[in-house]
Amino acid sequence: MSSYDVVVVGSGPGGSVTARECARAGLRVLVVEEGERVEPGAVPAYSLEQMRRQYRNQGLTVALGRPPIAYTEAACAGGGSEVNSGLYHRPSAELLDAWSREHAVEALTLPDVEPWLGTVEDRLQVQGRAGELPPASAALARGAERLGWAGLDVPRWAVPGPGHPEKQTMTRTYLADALEAGAELACGSRVDRLDVHDGRVRGVVVAGRTVTSERVVVAAGAVQSPALLQRSGVPVSGRGLAVHPTVKVVAEFAEDVNDPADLATYQVKEFAPALTLGGSASRPSLIALALSERGWSVAGEPREAWRRQQVYYAAIRSRGRGRVRSVPGFRDPVVTYRLTREDLALLRSGLARLMHLLLAAGATRLLPSYAGAMTVTTNADVAPAAAAMTRSRAALMSVHLTGTLPLGERRGGVVDSWGRVRDVTNLWVNDASLLPDAPGINPQGTLMAIAHRNVDRLLRGDG
Amino acid sequence: MPDLGEPAALTVLTGAGGWFGRAWLRAHAAPQHRHGPVPTGRVRALAGSPGEVTGILEACPGAEVHVGDVVDPEVLQTLFAGAEGAVVVHAAGVIHPRRVDEFARVNVGGTRAVLEQARSAGVRRLVHVSSNSAFGVNPTPTDRFRHEEPFRPYLGYGASKAAAEAEVRAAHDPGTLETVVVRPPWFYGPWQPVRQTTFFTMVAAGRFPVMGSGAQQRSMVHVDNLVQGAALAARVSDVGGDAFWVADARPYPMAEIVRTVAEVLADEGYLVARSRLPGAVPGGRRVPALVARGAERLDRLLQSRGRYQQELHVLGEMDKTIACDIAYTRERLGYEPEVELREGMREAVRWCRQRGIALAPRADGAR
Amino acid sequence: MRSGATFAERVALACLARDVPESSLESRRRAAEEVVQSLTALPDSTRAGVGVAGVLARGVVGRSSGDRLVSRLDAAPLPGVGEYLKLVRSLALVAWFEDAGS
Structure with missing residues (x-):
């Protein structure tokens, strides 16, 4: 396989934002997605068939404990955006201030994030319901x-849409934009590990073969991203999972x-x-x-x-x-x-x-x-x-898994305020793992705005 | 400001010998701005026992005092004789009985009897004094009980107050008997009973248990604030069948309550034990929250066997947040609490001092 | 692996006979096959645990079937057996309702 400027692991909201922005900046981008691509509406929402085709382990994942907590993760092109309910909230100023304070995060106040929220809202056509409540x-x-x-x-x-609203999922929006701007998408490809040597990542290993890249951005979700870093020898405790x-x-x-x-x-x-x-x-x-x-x-x-x-x-x-x-x-x-x-x-x-x-x-x-x-x-x-x-x-x-790789300048943190992995110079994380805590709202909008903010920094090269 | 109906010529008060009862009677005798539209007409007071009569007359020399059990229909018939058009303030209840079955007998049975007799006597409106205990405890220190909440009674007392409140609200019948509920949390202020004096004594000695960090919050109500709330509940139009939290303007963290009492006692010339431990709450002794959980378990066990132990019960509640939001009460009743913790505690301490109730050694060595 | 699969099917069939007694045997069979498919999709650690629980459960039920099989699993004091029953039953219910239940 050839070499890329950026390999993005995962095509959910974090990965799709990353891929689009990098591709639009003229970089050679490969998005590696473990799941398959299913056109929106091709399987009934919330059905067993959807579980089988678009969820990790068919939706049968569980966090062990007393009590255990059943959770679900998507595993498909577009990630969680393809299967979730599509509800959008802006994060509150208090929430972002608390995260900034507790995790010493730079530039994460509402005014910092607001322009990116606007970008996301425009592209996803966020809107209220017209007409009566069902x-x-x-x-x-x-x-x-x-x-x-x-x-x-x-x-x-x-x-x-006809009948039900048509969700503006990633495959309809950001991922489509990324592909249009020249990014490549490899579905059905699981990244076994990252090829990390001497504080640099050389590429990702898929089916025993290394795809080399100048930079790697991991956006596999709050469970899979820390697990991938662990498999790759990056010291990550995996603690902090918030639901x-x-x-x-x-x-x-x-x-x-x-x-x-x-x-x-x-x-x-x-x-x-x-x-x-x-x-x-x-x-x-x-x-x-x-x-x-x-x-x-x-x-x-x-x-x-x-x-x-x-x-x-x-x-x-x-x-x-x-x-x-x-x-x-x-x-x-x-x-x-x-x-x-x-x-x-x-x-x-x-x-x-x-x-x-x-x-x-x-x-x-x-x-x-x-x-x-x-x-x-x-x-x-x-x-x-x-x-x-x-x-x-x-x-x-x-649902709503976050918190395993919280951004910020706190000592012992794996990533900095912009999602860059401290110990590996050309490796970033850009997904819900970065949110320091489950926010009490549907988190996709917040995480996409933060992903925008981070990839902007990455592209400006001062990350 | 909500509309006030005509004041009643006669007010009938049950539980007159209690903390709130005597504060209400005092306000009758000597109304102040903080008491709101407290009725100034005739007042008839029911004492639970002859021993309470002196205290009732001290608070309100003009009161017509009846003595008897609030569940006894004959006692109530006499109490409500000629009470057509009157307002009833039903404050009789037991909080810390010897046996658990007293909760149902007095708090539920007494309320039922009062409702029945009030209805047949042609009483216009009944104000029922309920309790936070019907709603249990808040799940977090920042949570507040809203005006509408599910009943989640805390043990025997809470269950009895929940049942009574439900009956009172269901009994509301516009045109015949209107009912209104006020829900006070932990009281403070003059006319305090022995258990509150014990609280002051423990704080003065630096022995009051502050569980965990002391960040758990408590709504409290100064009795004169409660008098205002109850007076408004008796007068404001179009609130029949509703229920209102009546508390101070804000809940207080437990550590602040204990610290304030300690500081007020010291200000008022009492010797207060000073803790030199870093992070200690003056007047309090930090205790792991585990102790409260153990006490709560034991309290549950004893209550399930019909027994009640006051100290255990109070200890078991000490790590809990019990806090309410009074926004709806402000809006619908025009309630504006005027007394705040420090001033109110000072009044309570001075009230004790005037009556020769010993709280702690005096700093000047006097007795 | 095959014997484990047939055991899960047995449990699923017994559960469905109790939960949706009016359903056709054919629809219950289809749902039970789906259960086997679902079990293979479990995360590694869960699948390992479920495998062990399945072996214990098999010991508990012996040759019983139908209601008797379910009651035995329900009442078994062994750790994991109750959870095994719950898992198979919930998978079976979802599969049956998705296929034939609406």
Whole structure:
């Protein structure tokens, strides 16, 4: 194979921003992607087929711990942007200030990042919904209004399409731009390791062969990026993994609410950033999955009940942290997560508040998704149902993985304020690993703006 | 400013011998701006026992005092005789009983009985004094209870207050009996009971346990702020069936509460033990949060067996944040708390001193 | 590997017979085959653990099938066996609902 100016490992939001900007600057760019390329809309959203084709390990990944936390990562061209819900938030000034302070990050205040947020919003055509809320969102909005809790229908990077909005995924936007500007994309190619010698990276090793490059940018996500660096002999602890631990409830209403092809985009932000309440994908199979967490209660459910049912969630900012460890001889890293006592208290409080909201919204029956959970039909049931979610019964999940390679000038940090790996002069990281913490919002917008900021620095050569 | 209805000619108060009860009666007798629209007409007060009568009359010499059990219908019938159009402030309740079953008997049964008798007597509005304990504890130090929250009762007392609050709100019936709930957190201020004196004594001796960092926060309410909240709840129009947090303007970190009490005691001429440990809270003794968790477990175990132990219960709550947001109360009732921690604690300390209640040795050696 | 696969299918079939009793045997068979496919996709460490749990589970159920098989796994005090049942059941449910459930 030939030599490149830049090899980008991973084609998700971080990698796609990196590839586009480098290609537009006239560099020879190769994007190496482990997964396959699936055209947006070619497989049903949130389906088993999508899990099989676009998720790592078919979506069956779990962070070990007590309780374990199921998590998902995409593995496909375009990465998480192809499979997520497409919700967009700007990070708050407080969040960026806290990161800057705690991790001694240069130039990461809101004014520093704002121009890049604008660039991302323009390209992804971020917009609010025109027209009425669909039933699953309307239920959240109704509950929030009745309780006087703040919430919003979250803008999406999507354009109105026939039926459902067309998400402006990476394969439709940044990755397409990158290819148009001359970047090459190699799908189905797993990078075994980086070829690192004497503080320089010479290239990436794919299927036993080295592809040489002047620079390498790793953008494989918060689990795979540290694992790849570990496999390549770069000293990386893999600690600091941050997620949004999430608990779910199946809510049943008197009328139909479920749109299996989309999810509720309304979020209750009254308790943000510590706690966010919202709606999850609710295909019949996912409803059955949520119900099965409770025990043998699926059997009694009428088959058509799913139309009146919808999965809702309470997600928290967690004080706990996890760790990614690459184990010799194993292809996949071992991921662990330690949920703190305070996290569990916050999850219980979130579960109670979510159920309170759903009852206020008119739900007739609530089925919390944890082992042995009772059925909730009145306000008096909420407290015992929340209290009974112990460590051993909880069934938690998370998306939004961050924090394993936090940017900043803190001593002992692997990367600097711009994602450059300290010990390897021509190696960068540019993905969600850099975000010091799970931010309490859907992080894709934040991470893309930071990726822009970093690649701009890289291209100006003063990194 | 919300609309105030006509003041009632008669106010009936249960729990009159208690901390809030006597503060309310004092405000009747000597209203101040901080008390808000406290009613100035006749007041009829229910004491739980004859021993409380002296204290009630000290606070309000003109009160008509009845004595009896709040769950006894005959006692209530007499109490509510001719109470048509009156306002009832229902403050009777037990917090630290000997046995757990007292919670249900008095806090739930008493409330039910008062609602029934008030309805048949033609009472216009009932203000019920609820508690933060019906809502449990906040999950983080920065979390605040909102106006609308799920009940998550903290042990036996919390369960009884949750049940009572639910009954009071459900009993609201416009045109016949309006009900309004006020939810105070931890009280302070004059008319304090022995348990608060113990708190001061422990702080003066530098023995009050401050769990962990002391960053856990507590909403507190000066009794005169609570009087204002309850007075507004009794008068403001169109708030029937609703419930309101009534607390000081902001929650306080536990370390600040203990430090403020220690400083006020020293200012007021008491000897306060000084800790020389770096990072120590004056008046407090730093204790690992683990101790509170152990105490909470033991408290749960004892309560599940029907027994109640006050010190254990209080200790078990010490590492918790219990804090509420009063924005809705400000908006709907026009509530503006005027007393703040330092000034209010000073009033409480002086109140004790005036009554000869010993808190700590005096710095000048006097007794 | 083949015997492990057939065991997972047995467990999946028993779970589905309980969860979706009105379904056709054919649809349950298709879902059980999907379960086997899913198990191979597990991350290495999880797959290793599930393999061990599967061996324990096989010891627990012996020759039983149907409800009896499920009850035995449900009640087994051995570590991992309950989790094995939960995993196979959830995979089977998702596969069945995706294929035939809506």
